[in-house]
Amino acid sequence: QRRMFTNVEMDNSTGVAVIKMNSPPVNSLSLEFLTEFAINMEKLEMDRGCRGVILTSSVPRIFSAGLDITEMYGKTPEHCGAFWRAVQEMWLKLYGSSMITIAAINGSSPAGGCLMAISCDYRIMTDYPKYSIGLNETKLGIVAPFWFKDTMINCIGNRATEHSLQLGLQYNPPEALKVGLVDQLETEDKLMTTASSVMSQWLAIPDHARQITKSMMRKPIIDQLLRQREADVQNFVKFITKDSIQKSLQMYMEMLKQKKG
Numbered sequence: 001q002r003r004m005f006t007n008v009e010m011d012n013s014t015g016v017a018v019i020k021m022n023s024p025p026v027n028s029l030s031l032e033f034l035t036e037f038a039i040n041m042e043k044l045e046m047d048r049g050c051r052g053v054i055l056t057s058s059v060p061r062i063f064s065a066g067l068d069i070t071e072m073y074g075k076t077p078e079h080c081g082a083f084w085r086a087v088q089e090m091w092l093k094l095y096g097s098s099m100i101t102i103a104a105i106n107g108s109s110p111a112g113g114c115l116m117a118i119s120c121d122y123r124i125m126t127d128y129p130k131y132s133i134g135l136n137e138t139k140l141g142i143v144a145p146f147w148f149k150d151t152m153i154n155c156i157g158n159r160a161t162e163h164s165l166q167l168g169l170q171y172n173p174p175e176a177l178k179v180g181l182v183d184q185l186e187t188e189d190k191l192m193t194t195a196s197s198v199m200s201q202w203l204a205i206p207d208h209a210r211q212i213t214k215s216m217m218r219k220p221i222i223d224q225l226l227r228q229r230e231a232d233v234q235n236f237v238k239f240i241t242k243d244s245i246q247k248s249l250q251m252y253m254e255m256l257k258q259k260k261g
């Protein structure tokens, strides 16, 4: 039987779906996870009754640990290419969605997890000091591609993005609120009710006007990736399969295991 990485609950009375990422231990974004996620987004997009999506996690303390590092380490160029196409597809479906998307960030959210959150329209994060969020790619010795960077710029602006990306910063909830990476903090127990009430405010806006406005803001970056999608894949494969980058990923994974021990 095929494993399910996400649970989707659609409320037909409100037109709002809740997608819960459910891939313990850390909701890392594997090829299969990303493929399932993109299919779910596409199904909801085609469902005329669905106007909004709340993205959250059912794994305690983790929103998503980002891209699954094991998909990028010791794999063939063909596998790396397929993986990167799935990463692109996840982002295109989420950032380009015509639905209202709200991230209810109930745990840590580094790198690709942060990308998912900043690809939504609004972010509410649990105010727990140990949680963190940010694009920390440089800490792994890798470089966030232009569409990660541009999504971040559209969220927090140019200067804060440059600072954040060069240093691979991960922000705790109050810091994330201050820099604009999240829009609101909430206690764990009220996170989902607050997400639903924010959703109601957004649902009050006529869809066509909101959708055109959203597209106007996001289309330039989306089009840029669509124009050079295959070149972006080849660039990723060339970069990630370099010996020096493979070594960095290996050291990072060893560091994660040591931290645990």
Ligand SMILES: CCCCCCC/C=C/C(=O)SCCNC(=O)CCNC(=O)[C@H](O)C(C)(C)COP(=O)(O)OP(=O)(O)OC[C@H]1O[C@@H](n2cnc3c(N)ncnc32)[C@H](O)[C@@H]1OP(=O)(O)O
Binding pocket: 025, 026, 028, 062, 064, 065, 066, 067, 068, 069, 070, 108, 110, 111, 112, 113, 136, 137, 140, 142, 143, 144, 145, 235, 236, 239, 240, 253, 256, 257, 260
């Ligand atoms: C042109 C080239 C462009 C290249 C661009 C590439 C863009 C890359 C984007 C990414 O998303 S890279 C991934 C970045 N992610 C991280 O840095 C997160 C790393 N993980 C953590 O910081 C922590 O695990 C956590 C998420 C804060 C959770 O901490 P916790 O203490 O609760 O759990 P751990 O014991 O650390 O982890 C449990 C288990 O999970 C494994 N793991 C963690 N993260 C990942 C991951 N991203 N991919 C794969 N596996 C992961 C970890 O090693 C542990 O494994 P075991 O020891 O149990 O086997």
